[in-house]
Amino acid sequence: MSSFVVEGGYKLNGEITPQGAKNEALQIISAVLLTDQEVTVSNIPEILDIKNLILLLEGMGVKVTRHEKGKYTFKADSIDTDYVMSLDFVARCAKLRGSVMVVGPLLARFGRAYFPKPGGDQIGRRRVDTHILGFMNLGADQEYDTDRKAFYLSVPEGKSLKGRYMLLDEASVTGTANIVMAAVLAEGVTTIYNAACEPYLQQLCRMLNRMGAKIEGVGSNLLTITGVEKLGGTEHRILPDMIEIGSFIALAAMNQSSITIKNVAYDELGMIPDVFMKLGVNLERRGDDIFIPEQESYVIDSFLDGSILNVADAPWPGLSPDLLSVILVMATQCKGSVLIHQKMFESRLFFVDKLIDMGAQIILCDPHRAVVIGHDHRCRLRAGRMSSPDIRAGIALLIAAMSANGTSIISNIDQIDRGYEDIDGRLNALGAKITRQ
Secondary structure (H helix, E strand, O other): OOEEEEEOOOOOEEEEOOOEOHHHHHHHHHHHHHOOOEEEEEOOOOOHHHHHHHHHHHHHOOEEEEEEOOEEEEEOOOOOHHHHOOHHHHHHHHOOHHHHHHHHHHHHHHOEEEEEOOOOOOOOOOOOHHHHHHHHHOOOEEEEEOOOOEEEEEOOOOOOOEOOEEEOOOOOHHHHHHHHHHHOOOEOEEEEEOOOOOHHHHHHHHHHHHOOOEEEOOOOOEEEEEOOOOOOOEEEEOOEOHHHHHHHHHHHHHOOOEEEEOOOOHHHOOOHHHHHHHOOOOOEEEOOEEEEOOOOOOEOOEOOOOOEEEEEEOOOOOEOHHHHHHHHHHHOOOEOEEEEEOOOOOOHHHHHHHHHHOOOEEEEEEOOEEEEEOOOOOOOOEOOEEEOOOHHHHHHHHHHHHHOEOEEEEEOOHHHHOOOOOHHHHHHOOOOEEEEO
16 A cells, blocks of 8 residues: 655645646546547546546447546547446446446447445535436336445336436435436437536536537536537547645645645636635636745635635635545644535545644534634644545645655555556645655
8 A cells, every 4th residue: 555755844835737627527528428529628637537437448349548647549440349248347337426428428329337335535525316317207117236335227118218307316416417417318308407517527518418419508507508419529628626726725724834726717716716815815817827825824814794705605606615625634723713514525624633643623513513723833733643534635635745854754655546647746846755665
């Protein structure tokens, strides 16, 4: 098992460019299964999860050409439908969270697909009801295969998926994307209310429209999809990863450093910059870059009535739950107190015990809420030995270790590599001292 050895206390300086968005890439790469024509995608992050998804597609028969770093062409003109139904395929899907995104395209184009319980982070229960109920609303049958521990979805023989109105039980991003990908080839009109509307889902819809789909309402929570018989090829560029951008802002503040984050697609960041400004970061927009100046202190705002600031995740345009871990870590060195409310996952805050061991002042109220009392950089965290429980907690622990007094060891860094490309190399270029073992 690989580890990071992190020498803390070094200030950072320079420029860093965010990778392509992991969550968008998982959707976009899966969508190439909807056509037998070539789809070229650029700015793909070459991280573990994405590499595994590309290997999965190659195993299905998709022709993959890597032109250069981050730029690939996919052609799904000869899918091995027998392999897609095999035990090996289901087992590989079960180990990769992002594999859920291939189900909608396979069901739409080939009429059947297995849906194993997804793997990935250990951050609590992740329901798949939205996906499966959406497919059933379109006319798919489902049964549970106990041997494979997977749902088997199929279109009845002689029939096809048919559009209809549906109200989603939650504004699930992956659920909405999966249903959209199935609906674009369904007969008739599909209306999805309470749809997710994150920028990455908007990117998917725009790409599908360029391929010949008919999706209206993009960017809203009400999507109308008129099914078409066939989709063609296209080219697409993935947005920069907003979670990595937020991680870099937190990293700069945690280390009282001045850095510039390049090419961030600022207009797609929603309220992320505002949340960090409420935590005292005087960030500046410079064209499409973000400049974070070095500061002596980062003072947390309070609400207008003087009550403690509450930072919580919410459906877009609210704050992504993936950013709460790094915000929590950053708050340990701000001036003031903040309540972090992680609504979506019941286990994501459990990594705070490692921060408490490092000297952070945190009260874990329950599995969803933690109160952070900031040190105002008057008392540095202590170095320690820790293990990364998931992607976002892993990067948060790395940020904590980089600001700590002494040398920390972080194990299980495969979790970090799943979401952050060459993170040690890129941060070392800014002045960090991280060694991979």
